[in-house]
Amino acid sequence: MRVVSFGRTMLRALVYASIVAVMAFPIYWLVLTSLKPQRLTQTRPPTYWTDQLSLGAYERLLADPDIQHFFINSLAVAILATITTVSLGSLAAYSISRTHLSYRVRRGLLVWILLTRIFPPIVIAIPFFTIMRSAGLADTVLGLAIAHVSVTLPFVIWLLLGFFQEVPNELERAAMLDGCSMWRRFWQVNLPLVMPGIAVTSIFAFIISWNEYLFAAVLTSFNAQTLPVAIASFIGERRLEWTTMAALGTLMLMPVMVVALLVQRYIVRGLTFGAVKE
Amino acid sequence: MATVELRGVRKVFGRVEALATVDVRVEDRSFTCLVGPSGSGKSTLLNIVAGLESLSEGQVFLDGTDITRQAPAERDIAMVFQSYALYPHMSVFDNMAFGLKVRKTPSDVVRQRVEEAASLLQLSDLLDRKPRQLSGGQRQRVALGRAITRHPKVFLLDEPLSNLDAQLRFQTRVELKLLFERIGGTVIYVTHDQSEAMTLADQVVVLDKGRIQQMGAPMTIYEQPSNVFVARFLGSPAMNVISGRVARSDGDGLRLVAGALTTDLPGERLPDVPAGGVDVLVGIRPELISVAPAGHLTWNARLRLVESLGAQDLLYLDDEGQSLVAAGPSGLGAALGRGDVSFDVRPEAIHLFHPESGDAIGVRHRTSAAPWTIARPMEPDPSSGTTDQEERS
Ligand SMILES: Nc1ncnc2c1ncn2[C@@H]1O[C@H](COP(=O)(O)OP(=O)(O)OP(=O)(O)O)[C@@H](O)[C@H]1O
Ligand SMILES: [Mg+2]
Numbered sequence: 090m091r092v093v094s095f096g097r098t099m100l101r102a103l104v105y106a107s108i109v110a111v112m113a114f115p116i117y118w119l120v121l122t123s124l125k126p127q128r129l130t131q132t133r134p135p136t137y138w139t140d141q142l143s144l145g146a147y148e149r150l151l152a153d154p155d156i157q158h159f160f161i162n163s164l165a166v167a168i169l170a171t172i173t174t175v176s177l178g179s180l181a182a183y184s185i186s187r188t189h190l191s192y193r194v195r196r197g198l199l200v201w202i203l204l205t206r207i208f209p210p211i212v213i214a215i216p217f218f219t220i221m222r223s224a225g226l227a228d229t230v231l232g233l234a235i236a237h238v239s240v241t242l243p244f245v246i247w248l249l250l251g252f253f254q255e256v257p258n259e260l261e262r263a264a265m266l267d268g269c270s271m272w273r274r275f276w277q278v279n280l281p282l283v284m285p286g287i288a289v290t291s292i293f294a295f296i297i298s299w300n301e302y303l304f305a306a307v308l309t310s311f312n313a314q315t316l317p318v319a320i321a322s323f324i325g326e327r328r329l330e331w332t333t334m335a336a337l338g339t340l341m342l343m344p345v346m347v348v349a350l351l352v353q354r355y356i357v358r359g360l361t362f363g364a365v366k367e
Numbered sequence: 368m369a370t371v372e373l374r375g376v377r378k379v380f381g382r383v384e385a386l387a388t389v390d391v392r393v394e395d396r397s398f399t400c401l402v403g404p405s406g407s408g409k410s411t412l413l414n415i416v417a418g419l420e421s422l423s424e425g426q427v428f429l430d431g432t433d434i435t436r437q438a439p440a441e442r443d444i445a446m447v448f449q450s451y452a453l454y455p456h457m458s459v460f461d462n463m464a465f466g467l468k469v470r471k472t473p474s475d476v477v478r479q480r481v482e483e484a485a486s487l488l489q490l491s492d493l494l495d496r497k498p499r500q501l502s503g504g505q506r507q508r509v510a511l512g513r514a515i516t517r518h519p520k521v522f523l524l525d526e527p528l529s530n531l532d533a534q535l536r537f538q539t540r541v542e543l544k545l546l547f548e549r550i551g552g553t554v555i556y557v558t559h560d561q562s563e564a565m566t567l568a569d570q571v572v573v574l575d576k577g578r579i580q581q582m583g584a585p586m587t588i589y590e591q592p593s594n595v596f597v598a599r600f601l602g603s604p605a606m607n608v609i610s611g612r613v614a615r616s617d618g619d620g621l622r623l624v625a626g627a628l629t630t631d632l633p634g635e636r637l638p639d640v641p642a643g644g645v646d647v648l649v650g651i652r653p654e655l656i657s658v659a660p661a662g663h664l665t666w667n668a669r670l671r672l673v674e675s676l677g678a679q680d681l682l683y684l685d686d687e688g689q690s691l692v693a694a695g696p697s698g699l700g701a702a703l704g705r706g707d708v709s710f711d712v713r714p715e716a717i718h719l720f721h722p723e724s725g726d727a728i729g730v731r732h733r734t735s736a737a738p739w740t741i742a743r744p745m746e747p748d749p750s751s752g753t754t755d756q757e758e759r760s
Pocket of ligand 1 (some may be wrong): 380381383385386403404405406407408409410411412559
């Protein structure tokens with residue numbers, strides 16, 4: 090045991106407090122702006138606090154059928170993309186982690202998977218647009234979800250690979266001798282043990298898809314349009330509706346927060362997975 | 368019924384030859400131990416029997432059927448891993464039941480088999496626990512239980528006791544032997560501990576560098592090692608190996624000289640000795656060397672060091688520059704004191720090996736009585752003299 094002096098404790102508290110402040114302030118600012126009257130959003134000096142708060146912007150947004158439509162689109166795309174990514178990603182990571190490949194083939198495969206991510210997204214967006222249009226998937230939830238999977242899948246495979254590799258090979262062998270098919274080994278032996286990894290990667294994929302702007306802007310017009318594109322559309326020619334944008338931004342934050350809180354337990358375990366040998 | 372047979376099995380990993388053309392036969396309901404130093408190919412051999420490792424050449428037979436191409440799941444074989452490999456997310460019950468459930472066994476049979484194995488292994492109170500809530504010894508028993516519930520044809524155990532402390536290992540070793548005698552299984556057991564092999568096995572297979580050095584009953588291998596490696600690997604303390612020379616003496620007889628040790632051997636021990644004599648390696652088990660104060664026995668040596676092991680004293684002798692270890696009853700070292708002593712070895716206790724290949728040469732007959740029954744010049748305490756050497760005779 091190390092004796093930590095009072096001064097050190099204070100210093101540490103101060104450092105943590107400032108980190109939290111830096112990260113929390115934009116969120117505070119966003120929420121405050123969404124509640125302010127429009128005229129107080131652009132004052133100089135800025136209005137750090139006011140008691141003229143109102144939920145007017147929220148009422149207007151939530152009553153707006155278009156916003157409801159975009160919100161449902163966002164949710165549908167993100168959920169579809171997440172489920173697809175994690176299903177494909179875990180199968181891919183499992184098979185890569187358990188297949189006997191030579192070092193070179195294995196590395197080649199992994200680099201190739203990541204290679205799709207080195208292009209600037211806009212470069213891929215254009216061919217995606219023509220592909221989706223010819224496949225009849227332009228401006229559909231499915232089309233956008235597929236595009237999002239192409240973004241999230243490589244990351245998820247890489248992340249999950251680490252988790253699958255942590256599962257001892259002898260468990261796999263024990264399961265083989267217990268008579269398990271490969272499918273059952275994946276499902277009943279490996280998957281329960283990589284649940285923390287599945288949780289971390291799910292939220293990761295969900296957030297990427299939920300926040301994604303570029304593909305959504307290029308591949309959708311109205312039917313499958315998502316919230317980030319909707320927010321941007323408030324940057325109108327005439328004026329910027331700061332309060333509405335902030336309120337919509339706050340609404341966008343909510344599902345992510347809820348998902349994060351739900352799987353928090355797993356995330357903490359997931360982020361430290363492998364750091365401590367059992 | 369379950370016999371296992373490996374014919375001409377060879378396994379190469381890249382440029383490493385893990386197994387070089389191995390032939391082994393394991394009889395039904397027998398206990399076979401694979402021993403050898405680290406990297407000798409023991410686990411590789413076991414994995415090949417289990418089907419977890421493909422083989423480069425050769426065939427594996429189970430009950431006379433060629434199973435070389437069968438997947439592990441199709442072979443009716445259970446394995447206990449060195450790390451136990453229990454499923455961490457399943458309870459003890461589910462760990463033991465998993466293999467049966469996968470094979471679609473009716474649930475009442477599953478319950479009955481698991482409970483049977485649990486009571487055999489004293490795990491009945493632990494069935495609801497998760498592996499992480501168990502001690503090392505308990506985990507080891509669960510791993511065994513998982514193998515037993517399936518009633519497999521063959522049990523494979525890869526160093527199952529190596530994670531246990533010395534005392535628990537000793538105790539579990541005895542329990543294992545009794546357990547497998549009771550359930551009558553065919554067992555292949557990997558260990559690098561020669562004493563485990565000696566005590567457990569009906570048949571010992573000694574491996575080194577992927578080659579079988581010798582195979583047979585433990586006492587046969589102990590008494591008639593086929594080369595220096597086997598001779599030194601089995602038995603603790605290890606057999607002494609010193610260099611010497613054999614020449615013809617008058618008539619048919621032979622004369623062996625190894626430092627002060629000079630003895631006549633019957634001519635049939637080593638036929639074809641040239642007139643000038645041959646260099647040999649001389650092997651003598653420490654417990655077959657008798658030691659007494661100077662002048663009492665045939666040859667002289669210096670006593671350099673005494674190690675007392677409690678039941679035994681190890682005496683480090685200097686035989687004209689070559690060192691010999693003798694094992695005697697406890698108290699012998701203190702009674703002798705450092706300095707000049709004398710020692711004796713009976714000709715039947717002497718092993719001869721080829722100086723280059725290390726292979727056993729000549730004809731040797733079974734070692735009989737322990738030295739203390741022939742020469743007891745100063746036995747300190749008759750009761751402490753009854754060590755296992757006497758039982759062996
Ligand atoms: N998957 C593998 N790839 C390459 N070489 C291997 C592999 N498995 C084993 N070997 C090599 O084969 C040889 C035999 O290994 P094996 O694991 O059978 O030894 P062992 O007798 O079980 O040793 P230990 O007592 O340390 O467990 C070793 O030289 C080892 O390095
Ligand atoms: Mg091994």
